[in-house]
Amino acid sequence: MSNTNTSNKKRGQWIEVWRRLKRNKMALFGLGILVVLVLLAIFADVIADYDNVVIKQNLSQRLQGPSRAHWLGTDEFGRDIFARLIHGTRVSLQVGIIAVGISIIIGGILGAIAGYYGGKLDNTIMRIMDIFLAVPSILLAIAIVSALGPSIINLMLAISISSVPSYARIVRASVLSIRDQEFIEAAKAIGASNTRIIFKHIIPNSLAPVIVQATLGVASAILSTAGLSFIGLGIQPPAPEWGSMLSGGRQYLRYAWWVTTFPGVAIMITILSLNLLGDGLRDALDPRLKQ
Numbered sequence: 001m002s003n004t005n006t007s008n009k010k011r012g013q014w015i016e017v018w019r020r021l022k023r024n025k026m027a028l029f030g031l032g033i034l035v036v037l038v039l040l041a042i043f044a045d046v047i048a049d050y051d052n053v054v055i056k057q058n059l060s061q062r063l064q065g066p067s068r069a070h071w072l073g074t075d076e077f078g079r080d081i082f083a084r085l086i087h088g089t090r091v092s093l094q095v096g097i098i099a100v101g102i103s104i105i106i107g108g109i110l111g112a113i114a115g116y117y118g119g120k121l122d123n124t125i126m127r128i129m130d131i132f133l134a135v136p137s138i139l140l141a142i143a144i145v146s147a148l149g150p151s152i153i154n155l156m157l158a159i160s161i162s163s164v165p166s167y168a169r170i171v172r173a174s175v176l177s178i179r180d181q182e183f184i185e186a187a188k189a190i191g192a193s194n195t196r197i198i199f200k201h202i203i204p205n206s207l208a209p210v211i212v213q214a215t216l217g218v219a220s221a222i223l224s225t226a227g228l229s230f231i232g233l234g235i236q237p238p239a240p241e242w243g244s245m246l247s248g249g250r251q252y253l254r255y256a257w258w259v260t261t262f263p264g265v266a267i268m269i270t271i272l273s274l275n276l277l278g279d280g281l282r283d284a285l286d287p288r289l290k291q
Contacts, residue, residue, distance in 0.1 A: 028280070037270060058078035103159075
C-alpha cells in the first residue's frame with residue numbers, strides 16, 4: 001500500500017512539473033524544435049538515401065545555389081546540403097545523448113558514493129574530479145581524441161569523460177542535502193543495505209538538477225562535437241556532420257555562402273532549443289517557483 005502511495009505521489013509531482021513547464025512558452029518552443037529534430041533524425045533514411053544522395057559525389061553539380069532541385073544548395077563535391085544536414089542531425093543528437101548518458105551514469109554513481117559515505121572516500125573522489133575540472137573540457141576532449149584517434153566512438157568517449165566531473169559534483173551536492181533526511185534514516189532502520197539506499201532512494205531523489213544539467217549538457221556535447229569535427233578530430237568525411245561541413249565550406253564562403261551558413265544555422269537552432277528547454281526545466285523543477 002505504501003509503495004502505491006509513493007508511486008502516485010511521484011506521478012503527481014511529475015504532472016505538476018509538466019503543468020509548470022507548459023506555462024513557459026519559450027521552453028515549449030524549444031521542446032517543439034527538439035521534437036522536430038528527433039523526428040528528422042529518426043526518419044533521415046526515408047527523407048534522403050545515405051549512399052546515393054548524402055555521400056555520393058557529383059562534381060558536375062558542385063556549389064550550386066538553393067533551388068527546387070536542391071533546397072539548400074550543394075557543397076564543394078556536389079552533394080545535397082539539405083540531405084547532409086538531415087543525416088547530420090542524427091549524428092549530432094546520437095553523440096550528444098550517448099555522451100551525456102555515459103557522463104550521468106559514471107558521474108552520478110561517483111557523486112552518490114562520495115556524498116553518501118563522505119570522509120576520505122569523498123575527499124579522494126572529489127580531488128580526482130577537481131584534477132579533471134582543472135583542464136578545460138574541450139582541451140581534455142582534444143587530448144583524448146588525439147591519443148585514441150578520430151572516430152565517433154572515441155569522440156563520444158572523450159566528451160563523456162570531460163563531462164563526468166560536473167555531474168559528480170551536482171549529484172554529490174544533492175546527496176549531501178538529503179542523506180540525513182527521515183526517509184533515509186527509516187531505510188537504514190529497516191535494514192536496507194547501503195547499495196539499495198543509494199540506488200533506490202538517494203539517486204532517484206537527486207534527479208531534478210541532473211535532468212536540467214543533462215539538457216544543457218547535450219547542447220554542450222553537440223557544440224564540442226562540431227568543434228572537434230571542424231578541426232579534423234571528430235566525425236571524419238564523407239560522413240555528414242555539421243562541424244565538418246562548416247570546415248569544408250569555409251574556403252568558399254565569399255561566393256558560396258550557403259555551404260557554411262546552413263550548417264551554422266542548424267547548430268545554432270539546436271543549441272538554442274536545448275538551452276530554452278533546459279531553462280524551462282530548471283524553473284519547473286524548482287519548488288521555490290511553484291507560485
